[in-house]
Amino acid sequence: xxxxxxxxxxxxxxxxxxxxxxxxxxxxxxxxxxxxxxxxxxxxxxxxxxxxxxxxxxxxxxxxxxxxxxxxxxxxxxxxxxxxxxxxxxxxxxxxxxxxxxxxxxxxxxxxxxxxxxxxxxxxxxxxxxxxxxxxxxxxxxxxxxxxxxxxxxxxxxxxxxxxxxxxxxxxxxxxxxxxxxxxxxxxxxxxxxxxxxxxxxxxxxxxxxxxxxxxxxxxxxxxxxxxxxxxxxxxxxxxxxxxxxxxxxxxxxxxxxxxxxxxxxxxxxxxxxxxxxxxxxxxxxxxxxxxxxxxxxx
Amino acid sequence: xxxxxxxxxxxxxxxxxxxxxxxxxxxxxxxxxxxxxxxxxxxxxxxxxxxxxxxxxxxxxxxxxxxxxxxxxxxxxxxxxxxxxxxxxxxxxxxxxxxxxxxxxxxxxxxxxxxxxxxxxxxxxxxxxxxxxxxxxxxxxxxxxxxxxxxxxxxxxxxxxxxxxxxxxxxxxxxxxxxxxxxxxxxxxxxxxxxxxxxxxxxxxxxxxxxxxxxxxxxxxxxxxxxxxxxxxxxxxxxxxxxxxxxxxxxxxxxxxxxxxxxxxxxxxxxxxxxxxxxxxxxxxxxxxxxxxxxxxxx
Numbered sequence: 001x002x003x004x005x006x007x008x009x010x011x012x013x014x015x016x017x018x019x020x021x022x023x024x025x026x027x028x029x030x031x032x033x034x035x036x037x038x039x040x041x042x043x044x045x046x047x048x049x050x051x052x053x054x055x056x057x058x059x060x061x062x063x064x065x066x067x068x069x070x071x072x073x074x075x076x077x078x079x080x081x082x083x084x085x086x087x088x089x090x091x092x093x094x095x096x097x098x099x100x101x102x103x104x105x106x107x108x109x110x111x112x113x114x115x116x117x118x119x120x121x122x123x124x125x126x127x128x129x130x131x132x133x134x135x136x137x138x139x140x141x142x143x144x145x146x147x148x149x150x151x152x153x154x155x156x157x158x159x160x161x162x163x164x165x166x167x168x169x170x171x172x173x174x175x176x177x178x179x180x181x182x183x184x185x186x187x188x189x190x191x192x193x194x195x196x197x198x199x200x201x202x203x204x205x206x207x208x209x210x211x212x213x214x215x216x217x218x219x220x221x222x223x224x225x226x227x228x229x230x231x232x233x234x235x236x237x238x239x240x241x242x243x244x245x246x247x248x249x250x251x252x253x254x255x256x257x258x259x260x261x262x263x264x265x266x267x268x269x270x271x272x273x274x275x276x277x278x279x280x281x282x283x284x285x286x287x288x289x290x291x292x293x294x295x296x297x298x299x
Numbered sequence: 300x301x302x303x304x305x306x307x308x309x310x311x312x313x314x315x316x317x318x319x320x321x322x323x324x325x326x327x328x329x330x331x332x333x334x335x336x337x338x339x340x341x342x343x344x345x346x347x348x349x350x351x352x353x354x355x356x357x358x359x360x361x362x363x364x365x366x367x368x369x370x371x372x373x374x375x376x377x378x379x380x381x382x383x384x385x386x387x388x389x390x391x392x393x394x395x396x397x398x399x400x401x402x403x404x405x406x407x408x409x410x411x412x413x414x415x416x417x418x419x420x421x422x423x424x425x426x427x428x429x430x431x432x433x434x435x436x437x438x439x440x441x442x443x444x445x446x447x448x449x450x451x452x453x454x455x456x457x458x459x460x461x462x463x464x465x466x467x468x469x470x471x472x473x474x475x476x477x478x479x480x481x482x483x484x485x486x487x488x489x490x491x492x493x494x495x496x497x498x499x500x501x502x503x504x505x506x507x508x509x510x511x512x513x514x515x516x517x518x519x520x521x522x523x524x525x526x527x528x529x530x531x532x533x534x535x536x537x538x539x540x541x542x543x544x545x546x547x548x549x550x551x552x553x554x555x556x557x558x559x560x561x562x563x564x565x566x567x568x569x570x571x572x573x574x575x576x577x578x579x580x581x582x583x584x585x586x587x588x589x590x591x592x593x594x595x596x597x598x
Contacts, residue, residue, distance in 0.1 A: 178485065183478045186495050193492040196485050 009288045011263045012281055013212050016298040017205040018268035019277055023105025023171075024050050027082040030103040034079055035062040042076030046089065047134055049081045049103070050271040051227035053248065070096075077101060083134035084108045086141035107171045108135055111197040115139050118166030119146035123193060124159060126150045128181045129170030130228050136170055156184050164191035171199040172229035172270065174206060174236065201270065202229060209233050209267040210240055211299055216265030218243035218257065222250075222280050223269035230269030237267070249276070250283035258288040308587045310562045311580055312511050315597040316504040317567035318576055322404025322470075323349050326381040329402040333378055334361040341375030345388065346433055348380045348402070349570040350526035352547065369395075376400060382433035383407045385440035406470045407434055410496040414438050417465030418445035422492060423458060425449045427480045428469030429527045435469050455483050463490035470498040471528035471569065473505060473535065500569065501528065508532050508566040509539055510598055515564030517542035517556065521549075521579050522568035529568025536566070548575070549582035557587040 020028070031049050043064045048056050056066065067073055070092040077099040084104040085093075093100060118125050125143045129136035131151045143149050150156055150165075159165075165185050169178050175198060185192045213219045219237045223230030225248055234246040245257050258264075264284065268277050285293050319327070330348050342363045347355050355365065366372055369391040376398045383403040384392075392399060417424050424442045428435035430450045442448050449455055449464075458464075464484050468477050474497060484491045512518045518536045522529030524547055533545040544556050557563075563583065567576050584592050 175485070179478070179482045182481055182485070182493075186474070186477065186481070186493060189495075191492070191494050193490070194481075194485060195490050196488070 008290065009258065009261055009264050009284055009293060010290050011294045011296065012284060013216060013263065013265045013299060014277065014281065014295065014297050015205065015208045015212055015265075015267040017201065017208045018266065019270070019272050019274050021199065021201040021205075021270040023082045023107060023199070024270050027079075027103035027105070028055060030101055031059055031064065031079050032062070034077060034101050035059065035064060038077055042073075043079065044073050044076060045079045045081055046070060046085070047081055047083070048226075049079060051224040051230075051269075052271040052273065052276075053224060054276060055271070055273060073098060080104055081134070082108065084112065084138035086138050087145075088141060105171065105199075107197065107199040108138070111135075111168045111171060111195070112139050112142050114166075114195040114197060115168045116142045116146070118168070118193065118195075119143040119149075121166070122147065123164050123166035124148040124150060124162050124189070126156060126165050126167045126181065126185060127170070128167060128173050128178055133170060133228050135172075139168065139170075153181060153184060156181065156188060159188055162189060164193070165189040166193045166195070168195050168197045170228070171197055172202045172232065173198050174232060175203060205267070205270070206233065206236055208298065209237055209265075212265035212267060213237035213239075213241040213244065215299065216241065216263045217261045218245065219265040219267070220244075220253070220280065221246045221267050221269070222248070222276055223272040224248060227269045227271050230272065233267055233269060237265075241265075247280075250280040253280075253283060253287070255288075258284075261288070307589065308557065308560055308563050308583055308592060309589055310593045310595065311583060312515060312562065312564045312598060313576065313580065313594065313596050314504065314507045314511055314564075314566040316500065316507045317565065318569070318571050318573050320498065320500040320504075320569035322381045322406060322498070323569050326378075326402035326404065327354060329400055330358055330363065330378050331361070333376060333400050334358070334363060337376055341372075342378065343372050343375060344378045344380055345369060345384070346380055346382070347525075348378060350523040350529070350568075351570040351572065351575075352523060353575060354570070354572060372397060379403050380433070381407065383411065383437035385437050386444075387440060404470065404498075406496065406498040407437070410434075410467045410470060410494070411438050411441050413494040413496060414465075414467045415441045415445070417467070417492065417494075418442035418448075420465070421446065422463050422465035423447040423449060423461050423488070425455060425464050425466045425480065425484060426469070427466060427472050427477055432469060432527050434471075438467065438469075452480060452483060455480065455487055458487055461488060463492070464488040465492045465494070467494050467496045469527070470496055471501045471531065472497050473531060474502060504566070504569070505532065505535055507597070508536055508564075511564035511566060512536035512540040512543065514598065515540065515562045516560045517544070518564040518566070519543075519552070519579065520545045520566050520568070521547070521575055522571040523547060526568045526570050529571065532566055532568060536564075540564075546579075549579040552579075552582060552586070554587075557583075560587075
């Protein structure tokens with residue numbers, strides 16, 4: 001914070017909808033409760049419980065071990081993260097003496113169920129999302145043995161000879177992308193059946209982020225670099241604001257980012273804890289804020 | 300054609316897809332065959348067999364009577380036009396000694412069937428089309444007693460408390476409108492099931508009309524003023540060309556429409572006969588064409 005000569009931020013607008021969503025809150029609550037209740041046992045998460053490094057660290061401090069594969073564990077308790085399990089992982093778990101704490105987001109479960117239903121009904125299943133994201137992998141795993149699955153826009157264009165397609169979306173996708181995929185699908189398939197599985201918290205957060213980005217001089221999106229929904233907030237904000245910074249921690253802010261900024265907007269992904277947002281605000285206040293900085297929640 | 304001083308048209312590009320579609324050809328064939336086979340009987344059409352004044356006149360000359368209601372007839376033969384019948388009309392006919400020649404376009408029948416299926420499955424049925432067009436009225440009539448029906452974009456926006464919607468489109472609608480309606484529906488309904496009932500001939504004709512409109516100095520769309528699909532061609536072309544003229548007969552062309560035009564594009568709705576297009580070309584040649592005018596089919 002050497003460059004404290006640049007002190008110009010007069011107002012910080014923090015998105016009301018920034019931070020933990022219902023599914024993430026639920027997963028974290030379940031994880032911390034498991035740590036409290038079962039401190040004698042071995043506790044694992046398969047992948048990061050949520051895509052946020054600080055939360056993962058806190059759980060590690062409480063003795064939770066992060067494993068990459070179900071095959072890495074043979075006993076103890078497994079906390080299933082908000083993104084869900086693949087069908088194969090579920091089957092592998094069945095044969096083991098492992099207690100499962102299922103913190104899969106109920107909206108993700110819903111998307112899995114819709115996808116499974118569509119595959120059984122003979123639809124080509126189109127999954128809109130990040131192909132390698134654990135949520136998409138988990139949804140895909142339930143349908144790929146049943147019928148055709150598409151996770152790519154180009155594949156839709158080339159799927160010329162099929163009759164009906166069903167679409168589900170990763171819960172944190174954008175409505176804009178969904179419409180684009182539906183639109184292309186309608187050029188190829190006679191019937192297109194869409195289950196809008198984008199969760200309402202996502203839609204609200206994306207909408208609010210865009211509105212703030214339109215008004216602010218710069219926009220800070222705070223959250224894990226591996227968090228797809230956080231990255232998407234930054235992408236959306238960038239359409240409306242030339243100065244959008246995606247950071248993981250407050251300390252990443254630099255003088256040049258804050259130069260000439262009077263009104264700063266702040267939003268955060270579904271996996272960003274409230275304290276990370278508060279820390280960011282304090283950091284801006286101390287480093288670049290004018291004396292009587294105004295912090296408002298929402299526009 | 301007094302203003303023959305304006306002789307500048309060098310090239311006429313006629314859309315390959317202009318004119319009668321499969322459903323219209325079929326309806327006209329059935330109507331003329333009925334006239335030929337049953338000249339002793341009374342023959343009726345309920346409304347215009349297709350939305351083209353010249354064809355309607357030709358049938359009248361062969362003794363076909365145009366009636367507005369099933370109640371206007373008690374015997375003889377009724378030719379059902381390409382747009383189909385309403386459910387009520389079908390029921391009224393059942394009680395009468397009338398021979399029915401059903402020239403409903405099979406694509407319209409398909410749209411009726413999809414709409415009926417959706418209503419029975421508990422979907423709010425959304426019909427994209429011209430509310431007062433006989434085709435939309437006929438589709439609507441099969442579902443309005445079964446479930447909720449929406450034929451207006453504003454109604455979709457206000458249908459806040461429903462869960463699933465099914466969409467069908469008037470067979471001559473634009474893909475652009477379909478996407479717009481689906482898009483709004485996805486903001487309101489969790490599930491949106493779309494049967495793309497726009498017939499492929501319509502899509503091809505609209506696409507070709509737009510491509511010609513982009514290249515030509517002016518565009519003539521010929522066809523009935525009451526033909527919804529012809530009007531839509533003129534609307535689409537107007538997005539790409541400032542000089543679009545929708546005419547019903549060649550004689551409607553005026554000098555001022557042709558001033559400064561070197562390349563003229565021609566397209567026609569699904570209910571415009573080939574001879575009307577040929578007449579138009581001859582009319583332009585005689586009135587405004589340069590000596591060696593080039594007439595091409597397609598770009």
